[in-house]
Amino acid sequence: MRFLALGGLVLALLGPLNAQPQSRPDTLPSIDLPDIVITGTRTVRDRMALPVPVTVVSGQAIQRTGLSRLNEVLQEQTGLLTVPDFGGGKVYNCKAWMRPTP
């Protein structure tokens, strides 16, 4: 009985999907982004052609955060570990090293 009920649920889920006409246009709004070139390989290249994953933080995104110094911006990035070092008043704010993402 439980199996039948589950089967009915699957069919109910599949039903409306199958009922969709195949040629219906995508109604989700989309924007065509310009190809982003990058210096990750020390030469200007298309981002999609790079052999390594690259995170790009745009100047506009930085401006929106309202931050002033680079340590504050890098602290916000996933996969980067920055370490505050108040070392007895010698260095006022933050030093950092990086750790690769697991």
Added chain:
Amino acid sequence: MILIDGQPMVGRQAGTLDLSRLTVHNIERIEIIKGASSSLYGSEALAGVVNIITREAEKDGKWQGQAGYRLASFGTHDASATLQYNKGIVSLDVFANYFASRGYSLAEAARLPTVEPFHNFTFQPKIKISPSEKLSLMIHSRFYGQDQDYRAFINEALFAGKSLSREWNQTLLVRQTLRKNWKMEYDLYATHYRFDEGLRDAGQVLFEENLYRQWFYRPEIRTHYKMGHNTLTAGVGMNYENPAAYPF
């Protein structure tokens, strides 16, 4: 590893780099590569690379200026100004920033603040001269300086002094198109970082002194040869590095 326009920052003290040396107000974008990139950038890039691309003058054929000022708590002042020009063969982008703070305390009972008052200054002129479409010369400079109070209580006696940081980055880059599919790049990069710190007692007698000096030079010649969809990149270059620290 931190790069400014593709060139490495120096001045690591005890292995760490003070990232607050960089202002973000003239950043076009930041490119972050996580994971080893040592084959491209050397052993320092074992964990990854952060490349900071600074703004360049837009092509519109006139003078353009921008200025900004921010006042924040703890007596923080942040002032920036940019001047841009791009017409004919010359492109110019001059950026200046002043950043200062009164400092702050994380523990109110502490006799000395966690962060002592400081002020710093960044000046970054970028010039690009393109006599023809096949040839361009770029001169990028960056100057940074910070002065910060430095005080300590040792055996109930107050010692006072200053922490001074100075940084200079200089790039000379010539890009040349020899043929439609053959490009050359001649690159010369030099940078210097110095740090001076001293503590004096009430009678102005020097009690402690910390010094740090680093020179870094990197000349490079690179060539790009395009064959259909593929590009062959080859180059030759050298590093000369001269760090010195006292008393480490």
